[in-house]
Amino acid sequence: MKFISYYVTCDPIQKRRFNNVNKLISLLIPFLILLGASLKANDVKEISDSEDFDPGEMIMHHISDSHDWHFAHIGETHLTLPLPVILYSKDRGLEIFSSSKFHNDTFEYNGYKLDAHDHIHSIDESRSFYDLSITKNVASLLLSAVLLMITFVSIGNTYKKNKLKSPRGIQSFFEPIIMYVRDDIAKPSLGSKADFFLPYLLTIFFFIWFNNLLGLVPGGANVTGNIAITMTLAFITFLITNLYSNSYYWGHILNPPGIPFAVKILLVPVELMGIFTKPFSLMIRLFANITAGHIIILSLLALIFIFKSAFISIVSVPFAVFMNILELFVAILQAYVFTLLSAMYIGSAIEVHNHADHDFGH
Amino acid sequence: MFNSTFLVELGYAFLGAGIGAGIAVLGAGIGIGKIGGSAVESIARQPSESGKIQTAMIIASALIEGVALFAVVVCLLIAIKQ
Numbered sequence: 086m087k088f089i090s091y092y093v094t095c096d097p098i099q100k101r102r103f104n105n106v107n108k109l110i111s112l113l114i115p116f117l118i119l120l121g122a123s124l125k126a127n128d129v130k131e132i133s134d135s136e137d138f139d140p141g142e143m144i145m146h147h148i149s150d151s152h153d154w155h156f157a158h159i160g161e162t163h164l165t166l167p168l169p170v171i172l173y174s175k176d177r178g179l180e181i182f183s184s185s186k187f188h189n190d191t192f193e194y195n196g197y198k199l200d201a202h203d204h205i206h207s208i209d210e211s212r213s214f215y216d217l218s219i220t221k222n223v224a225s226l227l228l229s230a231v232l233l234m235i236t237f238v239s240i241g242n243t244y245k246k247n248k249l250k251s252p253r254g255i256q257s258f259f260e261p262i263i264m265y266v267r268d269d270i271a272k273p274s275l276g277s278k279a280d281f282f283l284p285y286l287l288t289i290f291f292f293i294w295f296n297n298l299l300g301l302v303p304g305g306a307n308v309t310g311n312i313a314i315t316m317t318l319a320f321i322t323f324l325i326t327n328l329y330s331n332s333y334y335w336g337h338i339l340n341p342p343g344i345p346f347a348v349k350i351l352l353v354p355v356e357l358m359g360i361f362t363k364p365f366s367l368m369i370r371l372f373a374n375i376t377a378g379h380i381i382i383l384s385l386l387a388l389i390f391i392f393k394s395a396f397i398s399i400v401s402v403p404f405a406v407f408m409n410i411l412e413l414f415v416a417i418l419q420a421y422v423f424t425l426l427s428a429m430y431i432g433s434a435i436e437v438h439n440h441a442d443h444d445f446g447h
Numbered sequence: 448m449f450n451s452t453f454l455v456e457l458g459y460a461f462l463g464a465g466i467g468a469g470i471a472v473l474g475a476g477i478g479i480g481k482i483g484g485s486a487v488e489s490i491a492r493q494p495s496e497s498g499k500i501q502t503a504m505i506i507a508s509a510l511i512e513g514v515a516l517f518a519v520v521v522c523l524l525i526a527i528k529q
Contacts, residue, residue, distance in 0.1 A: 269498075273502075321490075365515075366513035366516075369516050369517060370509065370512060370513050372514055373519065374512075374516075425502075425506065426506070
């Protein structure tokens with residue numbers, strides 16, 4: 086009551102402020118309820134299935150890749166999307182079937198067996214095959230590719246249609262972000278060549294950001310928390326850095342100027358190692374940050390089942406929701422850090438030095 | 448299959464992984480704390496340069512974080528080794 090009376094009597098500026106806060110709260114509450122409910126729904130199964138609840142196994146199941154996309158359990162009902170299994174072997178050629186074929190008592194189908202870690206093995210040990218299946222991560226990648234295409238093709242078309250006009254629709258949300266990547270990430274580290282590398286930087290920025298956010302949706306796949314995917318991203322940066330590198334870059338690595346010979350013996354191997362440790366750290370940073378976020382949220386929810394008490398949820402669910410909100414920030418921060426460091430690594434490889442600088446060192 | 452000496456040694460491995468992760472986090476905490484402290488101090492001195500200071504701060508803390516994450520991954524590899 087007091088709140089309402091204050092709302093009625095206060096001056097217009099404060100009124101507007103309250104209005105905004107109310108709007109924000111009314112937007113947030115259904116979102117939070119949905120978030121909490123679906124997160125909990127995700128984990129109900131694990132206690133009903135086995136007497137001993139193993140939090141480690143539950144967490145690994147959630148963060149690892151899988152042959153079917155498991156969204157939630159509502160009571161005894163499974164909300165699972167079986168994904169296609171694609172196998173290639175020399176003797177049998179291409180085999181395509183649904184992963185639901187494995188869902189029988191023995192987990193065997195057509196001479197293949199699905200083990201507890203969701204890996205497919207051949208029952209006949211001497212046979213070898215390639216597993217090219219569309220797994221959960223691949224399906225999520227395809228989904229994010231479609232999302233990125235829809236968003237950015239439409240933005241690109243609007244730019245073509247109304248040149249030099251104010252942005253409209255979804256364009257007005259993304260324009261400041263694109264401008265930020267161009268003016269604050271690409272230009273300071275790449276200088277005049279910023280526009281040439283900008284498509285790559287924008288692509289990795291939005292790819293990582295979209296996939297991080299898709300991973301935070303309850304039931305989503307942990308795509309950027311998969312080391313193979315972060316390795317591929319880091320490898321592309323590694324390729325671009327080294328393919329566009331100039332003689333100054335290699336000169337600084339193989340023969341650092343202005344340094345005594347004795348120090349060079351020590352410094353050159355370190356610099357050579359640096360070529361590989363830079364993309365390696367990009368890979369580990371993204372992987373570890375995203376995976377750690379998922380593990381924290383799942384561990385908080387696992388506390389309820391470890392203590393076998395619903396009262397723990399009073400503490401752990403709000404804290405898990407708080408961590409989830411924090412992860413929304415980490416999602417964009419890690420996309421920013423990856424893009425910024427990629428831009429800096431590329432910038433250091435294409436930079437043209439003035440020889441006069443070398444007398445003073447750097 | 449598992450004799451008691453093996454289990455004790457496995458326990459030591461877990462202990463080492465835990466202590467290692469703790470020390471790695473300690474170092475990263477000191478490093479990022481110092482960067483954050485100095486960044487706030489410099490922004491207080493030069494509020495107009497806060498954008499540049501923030502970028503430099505994030506780069507430096509990302510590099511420290513990278514090193515700390517190397518250590519944590521090593522600890523994780525010890526912990527999940529069967």
